[in-house]
Amino acid sequence: MPGFREFEAQELRFISSFKTGELVAETGTTLLSEGSHSAHLYTLLSGWAFRYKTLPDGRRQILNYMLPGDLVGLQGSVIGEMQHSVEALSPLVLCVFQRDRLNELFRNHPGLGFDITWLAAQEERMLDDHLLSLGRRTAVERAAYLIAFLYHRAASVGLASPRNLYLPITQMHVADTLGLSIVHTNKTLRKLAGKSLIRWLDRSCEVLDVAGLMELAGWSGPAERRRPLI
Amino acid sequence: MPGFREFEAQELRFISSFKTGELVAETGTTLLSEGSHSAHLYTLLSGWAFRYKTLPDGRRQILNYMLPGDLVGLQGSVIGEMQHSVEALSPLVLCVFQRDRLNELFRNHPGLGFDITWLAAQEERMLDDHLLSLGRRTAVERAAYLIAFLYHRAASVGLASPRNLYLPITQMHVADTLGLSIVHTNKTLRKLAGKSLIRWLDRSCEVLDVAGLMELAGWSGPAERRRPLI
DNA sequence: CGTCAGTTTGACACGAATCAAAGTGAGTGG
């Protein structure tokens, strides 16, 4: 997706003019947690992470996955208290910004301010898709959608070859994303494997037939990611 | 919530300098639909609306509700093609903007650009809550959360007295929001009524015990809506 | 060799969907 590449260039300018530090995090690290007040905002430079929320009794829901180019903690930075947690799925490299310089950014680099809004709108679009999935798709359809979705996301940042996707997630992650139990998730993934749509390896997933997954899920793929001219 | 009022004042400045027209819509009107390219962006001045997506076979999922002060169609405006539809739940008054003047806004009024990002972040936060609900709450908990959520939203724009909330929605809307069937939605709402948490009237809902609903749902209410200083 | 996280499988229970049908009330036309 050329649109993303374009954006990435912009993003890099943003980074170089505003960054206050760089951060490396290991797999499993919790970067931000629900209820905390973070003075920082991050851009993910490399690696996979995910955002989640939990209910008081511990039930967990994964909200979305984060890939290079994504802003981490924008919400918290703008609103105040973090409403979700962020955890690393692989070693990460992050670019750190001071939260209070966001205003400055908007003042001095309106184009980049627009970019941030564009990113927020993209995130919104993904969340909309996830909501449709959780609300109205069956377990198999949800799983198909999720894998196709992650495949597209990975592909958009050059992390997936057309047929092979290394997803650093466990079935527990899949379960907490789809709103299913771990047992049923396993049975569901096996159904997809039975249809030769995927192959589940230890802690990863090979995508055999993206088009098949998308058709099963009734999902036509992400909207064009072309960024409007500024 | 005083924060919102504050924002509204900003919003009104925004409106006066950038609006290109005003629009009145009747209940049931579809303002924007999935797949269309809209040249406009709206601010809701009065009334209730909702956003939804559908699967190819017609299953519908309501994504969120819109109240006065909300931006309608930001996503579509920034990204291109609309990925969801918007429908009026009551007569609406909207303020219309040209989509292509959004860049101009960011350039000339960075503070307002920041406001838009803030609004987008708020929407994101709400969608996160909804995802947690659909993924990890039971039917009764979901219904309790939804009504408490709508109550808070209505209260934040002065539409609800502490104990009485007129929601212009049917159980069909509730079902499509909670990801449940209409029959089960009815049985679920009756359970809430049985616990004296709500009373369902024809096409509306009286909230008897917000705190009880929130506790049942394990939801502690929306984050502070205070807008950061610019 | 044992431990531990993750995956897999089968039996059973429960929550939600579906099917079917009736009740309610607002609006409409005779």
Place this chain on the structure above:
DNA sequence: CCACTCACTTTGATTCGTGTCAAACTGACG
């Protein structure tokens, strides 16, 4: 003013999908 319709709500019976429980399997790692 009275059927009549239509959208919405309500209820009961039954089916189906998913959760829960229990246990075994696998491979990495110490």
